[in-house]
Amino acid sequence: MAVETQHLKVALIPGTGRMGSALARNLALANISVFVGSRNLQKGLKTAHNLLEIYPNARIQGGTNHEAAAWADTIFWSPSGSLKEREALLQSLAPHFENKVIIDVSNVMYFFDESQWGQTSSVLLNQKALGVPAKWTTAFKSTFYKLLEVPPNPKDPHCTFVAGDDEEAVHRTAALVEAIPGFKAVRAGGLVNSKIIELLGPRWLFELDELNAGGKYRSGWKYVW
Incomplete structure (x- = not known):
C-alpha cells in the first residue's frame, strides 16, 4: 500500500519539546506539511518561525x-x-482527534512501579481515555531524541517498531517513519504489543539521557539487513 506522505497534514502535539521539535524538523525536510502545536500559542509560533528561518522552503x-x-x-x-495532565489534554482535544491517525511516540511506563510493566501501555491508556474512536499506532517509542537531531546513515538504519490495529494507519505510520532518512519501520503487530514495546524505554531511558548528553548513545533495537 503506497502512501504519498507529501499530501498528508501532520501535527506534532506538542511540537515544541525535544522529541516533537526534532520530528517536526525532519518531517518538514521530507517535504511533509507540518503544524507545530503547543499549549502556548506564542511558543508554537516561535518554534515554527525558528525552523522556517533555517529551512525557508x-x-x-x-x-x-x-x-x-x-x-x-x-x-x-x-x-x-x-498522567492526569496528559489525560486532560487528550480529552480536551477529543473532538479534533476523532477518526484520525494518532501516532503515539510517548512512554508512560516510568510512572509505574516495575511490577506493572507489561500490563498496559501509554497508547492503550490513551485509547481508553480519549473517549472517541481514533486510529492509534505507535512509533519511535525507544528512539533517543538526539538520534533525530543527526539521523543515522540510511545504509545503516535505526529501526523503530510500528504497531497498530488499523492497516491503513499502520502503513501511513511506516511511510512517515521511512520518510526520515536513516530510519526503518519494523511491523510489530497490533496495539496489544505496545505493552512489550514500551518496556524498551522506561525509567532507564531518562537516566541514559543524562549520562550520554554527548549524543553517542543509540537507544532501541539495531538490526542488520
Whole structure:
C-alpha cells in the first residue's frame, strides 16, 4: 500500500519539546506539511518561525495544540507532564482527534512501579481515555531524541517498531517513519504489543539521557539487513 506522505497534514502535539521539535524538523525536510502545536500559542509560533528561518522552503506552521489537531489528518502525540495532565489534554482535544491517525511516540511506563510493566501501555491508556474512536499506532517509542537531531546513515538504519490495529494507519505510520532518512519501520503487530514495546524505554531511558548528553548513545533495537 503506497502512501504519498507529501499530501498528508501532520501535527506534532506538542511540537515544541525535544522529541516533537526534532520530528517536526525532519518531517518538514521530507517535504511533509507540518503544524507545530503547543499549549502556548506564542511558543508554537516561535518554534515554527525558528525552523522556517533555517529551512525557508519548508511547509511548516505553528499555533496551539487545538489548532494543530483541528488542521491535521495525522497526529504525532508526545505530551509531557503527569498522567492526569496528559489525560486532560487528550480529552480536551477529543473532538479534533476523532477518526484520525494518532501516532503515539510517548512512554508512560516510568510512572509505574516495575511490577506493572507489561500490563498496559501509554497508547492503550490513551485509547481508553480519549473517549472517541481514533486510529492509534505507535512509533519511535525507544528512539533517543538526539538520534533525530543527526539521523543515522540510511545504509545503516535505526529501526523503530510500528504497531497498530488499523492497516491503513499502520502503513501511513511506516511511510512517515521511512520518510526520515536513516530510519526503518519494523511491523510489530497490533496495539496489544505496545505493552512489550514500551518496556524498551522506561525509567532507564531518562537516566541514559543524562549520562550520554554527548549524543553517542543509540537507544532501541539495531538490526542488520
